[in-house]
Amino acid sequence: MDLGLAGRTAVVTGASKGIGLAITRALAAEGVTVVAGALHGSEELSAVAGARPVAVDLTTPTGPAELVAAAGDAVDILVNNVGAVRARLDGFVALSDEEWEWSLTINFLAAVRTMRAAIPRMTGRPGANIVTVSSVNAFLPDPGVLDYSAAKGALSNVCKSLSKELGPGIRVNTVSPGPVRTDLWLGSSGVAATVGGASGSDPADVVRRQEAAAPSGRFTRPEEVADLVVYLASDRAANITGSDVTIDGGLITTL
Numbered sequence: 533m534d535l536g537l538a539g540r541t542a543v544v545t546g547a548s549k550g551i552g553l554a555i556t557r558a559l560a561a562e563g564v565t566v567v568a569g570a571l572h573g574s575e576e577l578s579a580v581a582g583a584r585p586v587a588v589d590l591t592t593p594t595g596p597a598e599l600v601a602a603a604g605d606a607v608d609i610l611v612n613n614v615g616a617v618r619a620r621l622d623g624f625v626a627l628s629d630e631e632w633e634w635s636l637t638i639n640f641l642a643a644v645r646t647m648r649a650a651i652p653r654m655t656g657r658p659g660a661n662i663v664t665v666s667s668v669n670a671f672l673p674d675p676g677v678l679d680y681s682a683a684k685g686a687l688s689n690v691c692k693s694l695s696k697e698l699g700p701g702i703r704v705n706t707v708s709p710g711p712v713r714t715d716l717w718l719g720s721s722g723v724a725a726t727v728g729g730a731s732g733s734d735p736a737d738v739v740r741r742q743e744a745a746a747p748s749g750r751f752t753r754p755e756e757v758a759d760l761v762v763y764l765a766s767d768r769a770a771n772i773t774g775s776d777v778t779i780d781g782g783l784i785t786t787l
């Protein structure tokens with residue numbers, strides 16, 4: 533399927549690894565120039581032909597605008613992907629203002645600031661659109677990741693509002709993954725290690741239990757999320773806006 537994306541310019545946040553790296557690779561493979569922001573960067577990102585890595589802290593008030601400015605005056609596609617989660621094992625009352633602020637900044641405010649900077653550069657460009665990587669936790673509130681769930685709920689909500697404000701010129705969609713095989717879940721300080729450490733269980737068992745909760749019996753691969761994002765970013769999805777697409781192996785059981 534020709535997605536017709538060649539020659540366009542995209543900004544991707546959180547692009548050095550995991551889902552963001554997969555999205556960057558997939559867009560670049562379609563001939564898109566990808567301005568790819570991450571805190572530290574990575575060898576894998578530097579190796580992507582067509583990607584322009586930008587080292588930036590997206591949790592600062594100015595970081596998102598600095599990233600967008602690196603794309604120049606014209607942006608066709610924005611992928612809000614940056615996000616992070618810390619398992620909250622001590623309950624709501626133990627959660628401090630600082631922890632709330634950290635979560636709301638990286639999972640919500642970073643995308644707000646990036647969109648504020650990008651939208652003026654997208655206006656009037658044919659096919660311009662925003663795809664935001666939210667989470668099933670946006671509509672599956674989980675006390676174990678209570679602040680993350682709240683931040684992702686706000687993120688999906690704002691994107692839906694924006695689809696109404698910006699149509700017909702700019703499409704705005706979200707994708708909501710269930711667990712994905714990245715460091716966020718599987719890394720040395722990821723969800724499986726944190727939950728396993730606190731409960732005295734092997735992180736691999738934590739993953740197996742989570743996998744068993746989905747009809748597909750497995751986590752999603754980052755490349756599978758990337759394929760979905762690239763489709764939504766293409767003109768093949770020209771009449772899809774204000775939509776949220778779940779990719780979770782069937783984990784969510786309600787309609």
Ligand SMILES: NC(=O)c1ccc[n+]([C@@H]2O[C@H](COP(=O)([O-])OP(=O)(O)OC[C@H]3O[C@@H](n4cnc5c(N)ncnc54)[C@H](OP(=O)(O)O)[C@@H]3O)[C@@H](O)[C@H]2O)c1
Pocket residue numbers: 545546547548549550551552569570571572573574588589590591613614615616617638665666667668708709710711712713714715716717
């Ligand atoms: N993995 C899952 O199970 C899952 C499920 C649902 C939704 N999601 C969402 O998918 C998105 C990507 O998650 P992932 O699993 O791919 O995460 P990941 O593997 O941990 O990658 C996170 C990316 O964000 C970057 N980043 C972190 N803090 C940053 C900062 N302050 N400034 C700039 N960049 C920063 C990292 O860059 P450096 O490495 O350079 O620091 C990295 O490129 C997130 O929004 C997450 O909430 C993930």
